[in-house]
Amino acid sequence: MKNSALCAVACVALAACVAYGLVDPSYQPSHVVGVHKTVFGATVSAVDYEAGLITLKVTTVCIGKFAPKQVVIEGGEGDPMAESPPLIDEVTEGDTVVAYLFKEIEGHENDGVVFSAAGHWHAVTADAGDPSKWTWNEAFGDAMYGTFNGSSKRLLEMMADTAAEGMYFPAEPIVRFEAEREIGRFEGRVRGVTLYDLDGDGDLDIYACHEKGGRAYVQSKPLVFVDATEALGLAGVAGVSCHVADADADGHADLLIDATIYRGTGRGFEKTNWLLLPEETTVKMSAFVEINGDGCPDVVVSRVGGGLALLLNGPGKTLEDRYFTDATKTAGLDKEECGGGQTGFFAPGDLNGDGRMDLHYAAGEGFLLAQDEKGVFLPLKHEMNLDYQVIGADEPGLTGAGCFAPLWRPGSWDVLAAGDMHITAVTREDGKWLNVARYGNEIRDVRTAHLGCLAADLNVDGYVDIFTICRRTDTQNMFHTNRGYGSFMLDENYPPSDYVAFPDKVYKVGAWGAAAGDVNGDGAPDLLLGGADGVLRLTMNHSLSLRKPRKRPAYHERIQELVAIVTVRVKGPLGVLNADVRLLNAEGETVGREVIGSKVLTGCRGPDAVSFAVRRPGRHTLKVRYGDGLTRTWTVELKPKEHRAVEATRDGSSPATQPAGGE
Numbered sequence: 001m002k003n004s005a006l007c008a009v010a011c012v013a014l015a016a017c018v019a020y021g022l023v024d025p026s027y028q029p030s031h032v033v034g035v036h037k038t039v040f041g042a043t044v045s046a047v048d049y050e051a052g053l054i055t056l057k058v059t060t061v062c063i064g065k066f067a068p069k070q071v072v073i074e075g076g077e078g079d080p081m082a083e084s085p086p087l088i089d090e091v092t093e094g095d096t097v098v099a100y101l102f103k104e105i106e107g108h109e110n111d112g113v114v115f116s117a118a119g120h121w122h123a124v125t126a127d128a129g130d131p132s133k134w135t136w137n138e139a140f141g142d143a144m145y146g147t148f149n150g151s152s153k154r155l156l157e158m159m160a161d162t163a164a165e166g167m168y169f170p171a172e173p174i175v176r177f178e179a180e181r182e183i184g185r186f187e188g189r190v191r192g193v194t195l196y197d198l199d200g201d202g203d204l205d206i207y208a209c210h211e212k213g214g215r216a217y218v219q220s221k222p223l224v225f226v227d228a229t230e231a232l233g234l235a236g237v238a239g240v241s242c243h244v245a246d247a248d249a250d251g252h253a254d255l256l257i258d259a260t261i262y263r264g265t266g267r268g269f270e271k272t273n274w275l276l277l278p279e280e281t282t283v284k285m286s287a288f289v290e291i292n293g294d295g296c297p298d299v300v301v302s303r304v305g306g307g308l309a310l311l312l313n314g315p316g317k318t319l320e321d322r323y324f325t326d327a328t329k330t331a332g333l334d335k336e337e338c339g340g341g342q343t344g345f346f347a348p349g350d351l352n353g354d355g356r357m358d359l360h361y362a363a364g365e366g367f368l369l370a371q372d373e374k375g376v377f378l379p380l381k382h383e384m385n386l387d388y389q390v391i392g393a394d395e396p397g398l399t400g401a402g403c404f405a406p407l408w409r410p411g412s413w414d415v416l417a418a419g420d421m422h423i424t425a426v427t428r429e430d431g432k433w434l435n436v437a438r439y440g441n442e443i444r445d446v447r448t449a450h451l452g453c454l455a456a457d458l459n460v461d462g463y464v465d466i467f468t469i470c471r472r473t474d475t476q477n478m479f480h481t482n483r484g485y486g487s488f489m490l491d492e493n494y495p496p497s498d499y500v501a502f503p504d505k506v507y508k509v510g511a512w513g514a515a516a517g518d519v520n521g522d523g524a525p526d527l528l529l530g531g532a533d534g535v536l537r538l539t540m541n542h543s544l545s546l547r548k549p550r551k552r553p554a555y556h557e558r559i560q561e562l563v564a565i566v567t568v569r570v571k572g573p574l575g576v577l578n579a580d581v582r583l584l585n586a587e588g589e590t591v592g593r594e595v596i597g598s599k600v601l602t603g604c605r606g607p608d609a610v611s612f613a614v615r616r617p618g619r620h621t622l623k624v625r626y627g628d629g630l631t632r633t634w635t636v637e638l639k640p641k642e643h644r645a646v647e648a649t650r651d652g653s654s655p656a657t658q659p660a661g662g663e
């Protein structure tokens with residue numbers, strides 16, 4: 001018996017979006033739940049291709065009741081050439097499947113659907129006398145692509161959250177950025193950019209790199225940026241990459257431009273000779289990174305044709321005898337298996353969760369480099385195809401920039417990087433390294449000439465989104481909304497009727513640098529872009545203005561309207577760089593995670609502050625693990641719709657949270 005009713009509904013609702021697998025707001029997993037009495041997860045325990053039988057072991061009953069512990073499905077005859085293969089051709093032993101049964105439609109009470117690990121939906125019918133015996137009817141193919149087509153394990157998590165009334169899976173993008181502010185114009189593309197308090201007055205300032213001389217802009221009054229390059233002692237300083245940290249622990253920010261550190265004095269910056277690399281070194285990008293766990297910012301440099309270089313911060317007794325030791329060879333970064341001699345961008349992050357800083361090096365086929373207890377980097381073994389080759393270009397290393405971010409789950413720490421014509425998202429699942437971009441729905445809807453990816457919660461809903469910059473002026477940037485459970489939507493596929501999500505030039509002109517930070521203190525991250533056309537652009541985030549009471553709000557709009565925001569400012573003379581900041585709910589689950597200074601992209605930096613959007617306000621725990629391992633915790637009480645701020649200090653004596661912005 002065919003499940004014609006459900007197929008008809010799905011086909012009509014999704015007729016316009018089958019080709020691209022677009023999200024269909026009218027038929028989401030919550031709607032599938034709504035027409036079935038029972039939802040459960042199962043593991044494929046056996047597949048008998050000769051007999052055409054699939055055996056499932058029931059593992060979790062999420063909704064309703066289901067007594068059998070085992071289900072046998074007559075899986076149909078295998079046909080590898082079929083456009084929509086039968087279920088038996090889409091399952092292997094050990095797979096997770098999600099089953100919806102007992103439809104609440106007259107005449108279809110024993111009908112249901114099964115979602116396979118291959119990402120497709122199938123119609124099934126249970127035996128009226130024996131619910132453990134099922135018959136496979138048909139594959140829906142692309143007809144239900146817009147419902148969910150990701151990981152079956154993540155769908156099962158969604159069903160558990162649905163039962164606990166904690167599911168959040170928006171079906172429409174809600175994001176808005178105001179008209180761009182032109183900060184400055186350069187001759188040719190702007191390179192790395194920084195949003196950071198350069199002059200120590202508490203407001204975010206801007207630095208933009210350029211091959212003929214970068215510029216510093218200080219915020220003289222709210223949202224007014226003044227060129228202070230000469231006043232800060234940075235006139236004529238050329239470079240492609242910039243980063244900021246307090247390298248000498250004197251309380252003043254120091255600026256790393258390519259392979260030179262400019263020491264902050266409180267009055268401006270002074271050039272140092274702390275980094276001694278050969279004069280012939282051509283820098284691809286550089287960043288301060290806390291490598292050896294002593295709390296002092298070290299430096300990693302990517303060299304064109306030279307691989308990665310590591311310089312460890314070895315402070316002397318005085319500022320004058322401070323030195324950085326070249327540890328490239330002792331760390332193993334000069335070896336071929338670690339990308340020695342290649343060209344590419346890198347991103348720092350703790351790949352394996354052992355508390356040591358690792359590196360993702362996007363050169364050639366890509367390297368995941370894990371640091372051992374002796375400070376030596378070794379390539380992690382995996383079976384992924386990480387491709388950072390550039391199509392049709394002689395120059396290597398024109399793609400692959402990115403960062404680490406909690407993309408797969410709120411508490412994970414995943415690699416996000418751009419490929420020339422794809423996006424890479426690497427996580428560790430069941431002890432294996434997986435590129436989960438294949439589960440990401442419209443994350444596969446991309447263009448060409450990708451340069452880098454920035455991860456930030458730009459729509460302020462508690463999920464980290466992806467802003468991709470492209471290196472050409474005629475190839476526009478992209479924004480993918482994170483829906484949760486590994487699924488993303490490309491906002492331009494859903495043109496809103498009453499507002500423009502991104503200003504024209506911000507979206508339609510490529511960029512070579514990007515940074516996110518809350519410039520005006522409202523809790524929403526604003527966006528700074530170094531344009532491929534030579535324009536330095538700042539656009540303010542107005543997504544919160546969209547959260548107005550509606551007569552008939554969708555469920556995700558009701559949740560968004562109640563979101564609370566907590567802004568955490570991390571302070572201290574040591575360990576601020578690469579401090580791991582987490583927000584945990586009352587059950588101890590991570591609802592937000594960020595690592596200070598980790599969004600390096602092409603050589604970029606954001607502020608020493610993070611904001612977490614909390615969909616279920618209440619009592620939370622703020623946990624900060626500083627770069628030298630010191631860990632502090634605070635209790636944060638959040639109310640719906642409010643924005644709270646807290647200073648995280650090393651001595652743990654942070655005052656109670658205060659209303660943000662001095663309310």
